[in-house]
Amino acid sequence: MKISLTSEDVQKFRNDGVLLVPNILEPSIIAKILARIPSMLKGEYATGIKPAEIKIDPTNTQQISGKLWESEPEIKAVVLDPELGRACAILGDWEQYGSKAVHSSLWRKPPGAPETTIHQDAAYVDTFIPNKLITALIALENMTIEAGSTQYILGSHKWGLGRRVRSLRESEDYTAEAKTAAREAGVGNFEIFTTNVESGTIVFHDGLLWHGAGRNNSQQQRVALSCAIMPANIKTVSVDDPYVFGEASEYPFTWQGKLI
Template identity: 30%
Template sequence: MIDTLTEEQVARFNADGFLILPKLIERHEAEAVAARFEPLFKGKFETGLYPDEWNWQEGRDRPDRTRQICNGWKSDRTVASLVLRREIGKLCAQLGNWPGARLVQDNVIWKPPGAKSLGYHQDNSYADWIDPPAMLTCWIALDDTSAAGGTIEYVRGSHKWGRFPPAKQFHAPEDYRKEMVAAAREIGQEPEIAFVEVPAGGCAFHHGWCWHGSGANAAERPRRSAVTHCMSSEAKFHPTHVSYIYNRYKRVGDLTMDESYFPILWREDGYRTPWLEDYARARVPA
């Protein structure tokens, strides 16, 4: 697994707001994580802990909805062995120009054939509970991806458009690009959309202000992905803005992020949250 980027790659990220890499992990590693999706969405949590968000449950939600779990690392160690990797933290820190990277949350996303779209949005518009409110994301394909299969899409250069409100409807909106197109018109831009078409094990990094979303899966195979959202290792809780989910992990009278819930994946002085190595030890064959 790579752990550093070239100057050219960093420059491309800074210009576009995203960087696509055809290979981050081996295919067999991607397959091992994808194999955990079915038990996860059936509520079979290896560690005994529920994830922080469980947005699709069998028998409760429509089968044409994209399935999402947030912080699957708390529920499954195979997921943890990928999303908590040192190298991902280092690469996010390099692209964010941070002294280190701390986990905000992960996403486990499963878009089966026929599943509907996910609305375009900017990640940072949801991050006002973080100080500073800045995220950087590594999106990892666990299946071969295609435009027809509902892969993630980015708008080139849109991280320079400024801040817009959070999406009104994230899951299965009628027009998944509507709010992005409205933002582009407001500032006089013509959106240039890039589709992340990579084999299983490929990835994309994106800036927290980069507009992105994904269309319906019109292909015959699933589109599964694992996502690591990072913040600076120096980030703290905002003193007044509150996340209805993640402020439950804030200590009273203390703005620092507890590493039990927001571990440091990598820091330039060599530090990494100590318990990660044992907890997130890879469970896939070499």
């Protein structure tokens, strides 16, 4: 993996809260991960270690989450790639500390799966300080608008940290809680930007950015791998939370950075 970022890329990310970088993950690596998915959906993991969160509903977005790097070597090679950690550190302005992986998820959206509620990732890691987070969403197949690709409210990372949504999958209006957050931030109307990217693209987004996904109206599945990266100087405020899987010191470095 090789990720090159220009000063313009960094500025765009900080303005919009999201940046698309195409042609990063090689097709051979993608093929190896995709080949593992049928076994993972059956609860069979390469190392025998079961991830913390598993939601397999054939009619809805399917999710296998936690420390996936402990369960699947092919995923570990991607999530813990130093290039990924370095890129997140540059975008997040924490190069002096290095980066750690705190979470990873495999997402599969089958045909007909409904929308994913627009939410903030940072709301689910608020037991870490500092609460700085960048999510790298890697398209393992083409993510088209018709197939329910990811959607972002550009600039919404400037609204501040909001509340966790009631449900990512069971919402009558998947934009309702984002609308509430916008009102509380003094924002009027907003536009939703829907990505349309090819396999191998990495979409970086700020943990404070409100985002979700559309309904899969195609006949094709949509598969992606997300990697949650934080600065290596994080500390755990509390482990009494279902989305925290241990002390900050237990999470692996993805990039050593310029440690101080």
